[in-house]
Amino acid sequence: MVDLSFFWHMHQPDYRNGEGVMRMPWVFLHAIKDYYDMPWILSRFPRLKASFNVTPPLIEQLLLYEKEGVESDHFLSLWAKSPQSLSSDEYEWVLKICRSSQFETMVKPLPRYAELYEKKRLNADEYVEFEVLFMLAWCGNYLRKDNEHIATLLKKGRGYDARDKALLIETLLSFIPKILPFYGELLKKGQVSLATTPLNHPILPLLLDMNNAKIANPKTAIPSDPLSLEGDAKAQVERAVVLYKELFGLSPTGFWPAEGAVDEKSVAIYKSHGIRWIATDEAILFRSLGCDTREALYRRYGYDNLFIAFRDHFLSDLIGFTYRFWDAEKAAEDFVSHLHTIGERYGDAAISVILDGENAWEFYRNNGYDFFDALYTKLDDTQWCRTVTMDETAEKGFETLPKIHPGSWIYSTFDTWVGHPQKNTAWERIYQTKRDYLRHEGRLDERQKAAITDHFLAAECSDWFWWYGDDHFTDYADEFDRLFRNHLIEIYRLMDVAPPANLFQPIAGERDLHALMSEPKFPIHPTIDGRISSFFEWLGSGMMDEGRLFSTMDKVRGPIETIYWGENGGAVYLRLDGDMEKLKRSGVLHIYIDELDTPIDLAAADAPLHGDISFAVGDIVEIALSKRIFRGMNKIHLRIEVELDGQVVQTLPGVSELGIDLQDDFSENWFV
Incomplete structure (x- = not known):
């Protein structure tokens, strides 16, 4: 039978x-x-x-x-x-x-x-x-x-x-x-x-x-x-x-x-x-x-x-x-x-x-x-x-x-849902949103947490990943893409945090980031004074042009247009360029590092600091983080939130986190 x-x-x-x-x-x-x-x-x-x-x-x-x-x-x-x-x-x-x-x-x-x-x-x-x-x-x-x-x-x-x-x-x-x-x-x-x-x-x-x-x-x-x-x-x-x-x-x-x-x-x-x-x-x-x-x-x-x-x-x-x-x-x-x-x-x-x-x-x-x-x-x-x-x-x-x-x-x-650059980008958006949520979870009430969970579960639907990439075609790819990203955008809004710029950028056919960013090439030794003291002090740093990268997005950007980063044997350095007047009036920078339990909070009005952290706000923002903070770590993953008048208006970088190799000797850039 x-x-x-x-x-x-x-x-x-x-x-x-x-x-x-x-x-x-x-x-x-x-x-x-x-x-x-x-x-x-x-x-x-x-x-x-x-x-x-x-x-x-x-x-x-x-x-x-x-x-x-x-x-x-x-x-x-x-x-x-x-x-x-x-x-x-x-x-x-x-x-x-x-x-x-x-x-x-x-x-x-x-x-x-x-x-x-x-x-x-x-x-x-x-x-x-x-x-x-x-x-x-x-x-x-x-x-x-x-x-x-x-x-x-x-x-x-x-x-x-x-x-x-x-x-x-x-x-x-x-x-x-x-x-x-x-x-x-x-x-x-x-x-x-x-x-x-x-x-x-x-x-x-x-x-x-x-x-x-x-x-x-x-x-x-x-x-x-x-x-x-x-x-x-x-x-x-x-x-x-x-x-x-x-x-x-x-x-x-x-x-x-x-x-x-x-x-x-x-x-x-x-x-x-x-x-x-x-x-x-x-x-x-x-x-x-x-x-x-x-x-x-x-x-x-x-x-x-x-x-x-x-x-x-x-x-x-x-x-x-x-x-x-x-x-x-x-x-x-x-x-x-x-x-x-x-x-x-x-x-x-x-x-x-x-x-x-x-x-x-x-x-x-x-x-x-x-x-x-x-x-x-x-x-x-x-x-x-x-x-x-x-x-x-x-x-x-x-x-x-x-x-x-x-x-x-x-x-x-599982190749229908992961492996293609667009599919992987969608997963990385979820991971970044989850990391940002975990940083803010403690200050949210139960109603916010419940609504955020709903959006996370909806964003994990297999159908979004099915339509990303080139293995399936639909006339409604834009609509599917928008629905997926909207769930993650809503999570940030429920947290009262500005959504990262990349969530407003379509994943299908997204622009090549490498054209608008560069990795660090040499050790740098900037003076932390809020000014460009010398042409050479940030030469060889990594750079991401947030303004150009997201200039076509239908959104209000925060005050920061460009990020620079680099390091030497003793410290990690960050530089932020943009509208400093907004930042000076009421700005606070929250630096989240995955490998640290607590964020580093820097209020513009309190700059400069000394010791393991140096901070200055002038024509630019300059930050030095002593590597003593990261003792025993080989790599850190860094994220910055910009707060104005008590509200988070920008997350940086607008694409994922900033991964910094603390052991990098830049030898691949040496010339003999």
């Missing part, structure tokens, strides 16, 4: 900005097309079973639509207005989304939609028609078959007006609250098992230890100075469990680790929360066993008494990518024939077919309905194959793996 486990992953990232408004509409669009349709099609075959993974960001955003309607979604709030009331940017944004539908499978079946799609310019009436047709194209088969209003609008075909648009959005918003309870109903009947994912869909093994990326692939370049974010990793799991229990009234039994990303430490975290099963890709099994055999794939395995379902890559990809081009009946026959071959060859095989439960169907004719109807009909008639839930298959006995090789569902590595 073949046991077949379908596992459909339902996920969208958190599109909410700092004001709690969703900046992109994909949760809503997939809600009316896929999130109800997939379990509904299954429910038409009561003997068949499957499992669904419903992620926390998806749950929270569906609930937000229920609570706040169109005002919760930037696109919907604009879509609901008359075209004449939109600004030119808003008008183009709505048009861009309405042109995003797959042409062959979603636009072409609605003749008027295809007609308007080809027009370069639309008048006001045509624009409204285009909006209505776009939304109708996204309506799933359940709505088309069972909702009277949707059926009537589709039958009309053309000539839609503002009244049609108002009726359409009212109908769709009233449908949203039916989706999540439907999963609960099928769970109670035993036709499905449900799982969830760590709160914001993070790559948990990378949060726990970035070196997992190099274990999975030794050639992967990891970010500079990574931090363990183990506390965040545990919070991601704990909060997901709480949200699931609030929604469905019981604790989850299974988890889909985001992107199938696993390692032994993350498995232990899941187990500590009572999770009985997780799932990942077949390549993780093969690397854990140290062999690549199909027979092994169809046996049951676990680790540390936790069942692990391993995804049949070939069968899953047939549905996800291949059958979209086939006749539905032929595709169903082909899939069942593969199952039969596995059963004949391996006997009592356990097969896990795991894939995205939403995105593939817009490439299928009729949103995949014909394919699933044919496939489920054939499976319902077989005597040698039964469909089972993940809960059921986890209850059976399984062999214990000797280890779990860290990796994900893509090539059993």
Whole structure:
């Protein structure tokens, strides 16, 4: 007997900005097309079973639509207005989304939609028609078959007006609250098992230890100075469990680790929360066993008494990518024939077919309905194959793996989320923000800390890293980039600290820093008097031009434009150039050094100091820090905050921290 486990992953990232408004509409669009349709099609075959993974960001955003309607979604709030009331940017944004539908499978079946799609310019009436047709194209088969209003609008075909648009959005918003309870109903009947994912869909093994990326692939370049974010990793799991229990009234039994990303430490975290099963890709099994055999794939395995379902890559990809081009009946026959071959060859095989439960169907004719109807009909008639839930298959006995090789569902590595310079830059932004937060944590109240934690967890979503780099393409890369950076910017605002300048700079296609900075070349011996006493005293220092680097950013910069740094055998030196009058009136410099427990605070009005610290404010700021302060250290990582009138207005450098090698003898710059 073949046991077949379908596992459909339902996920969208958190599109909410700092004001709690969703900046992109994909949760809503997939809600009316896929999130109800997939379990509904299954429910038409009561003997068949499957499992669904419903992620926390998806749950929270569906609930937000229920609570706040169109005002919760930037696109919907604009879509609901008359075209004449939109600004030119808003008008183009709505048009861009309405042109995003797959042409062959979603636009072409609605003749008027295809007609308007080809027009370069639309008048006001045509624009409204285009909006209505776009939304109708996204309506799933359940709505088309069972909702009277949707059926009537589709039958009309053309000539839609503002009244049609108002009726359409009212109908769709009233449908949203039916989706999540439907999963609960099928769970109670035993036709499905449900799982969830760590709160914001993070790559948990990378949060726990970035070196997992190099274990999975030794050639992967990891970010500079990574931090363990183990506390965040545990919070991601704990909060997901709480949200699931609030929604469905019981604790989850299974988890889909985001992107199938696993390692032994993350498995232990899941187990500590009572999770009985997780799932990942077949390549993780093969690397854990140290062999690549199909027979092994169809046996049951676990680790540390936790069942692990391993995804049949070939069968899953047939549905996800291949059958979209086939006749539905032929595709169903082909899939069942593969199952039969596995059963004949391996006997009592356990097969896990795991894939995205939403995105593939817009490439299928009729949103995949014909394919699933044919496939489920054939499976319902077989005597040698039964469909089972993940809960059921986890209850059976399984062999214990000797280890779990860290990796994900893509090539059993983490390279989709780390390694490319843009991906690594995003991680480094998180690490820097976390370091700055830890410096200020003690003065924050519980409300601030809670809100900051929310933003950290949201910034750790795998989707941001997916779109950075050149391995995936989207027309919405700028929007994804902005959402990611906005979470980190909000953290600084909650701390009442000026966000670093680099957070206002897009990561995708960011400028080459090397053109605007230089490393120290020689030992320096400046006089700490707040003046440029000699042309030579800062010659050979390192320099970063903050003003040029961030001159195009839409932000108010602080008073410092340029940073210089250097050292000799006895001291580390810093020089800051910029608007000294602001600094002299009320300025305080906070110098944070990772390797020291307490910051060095320098008030401009109190300069100069003597001893281990010399400080002067005049035409420039000059600082000398005796190396006695850093006794026993080989390298320091330094960060400066500029405070004016009691408020932190600038963090320096605007890119990461300043790493200074205290043992540098600059011999690479010697000439003979």
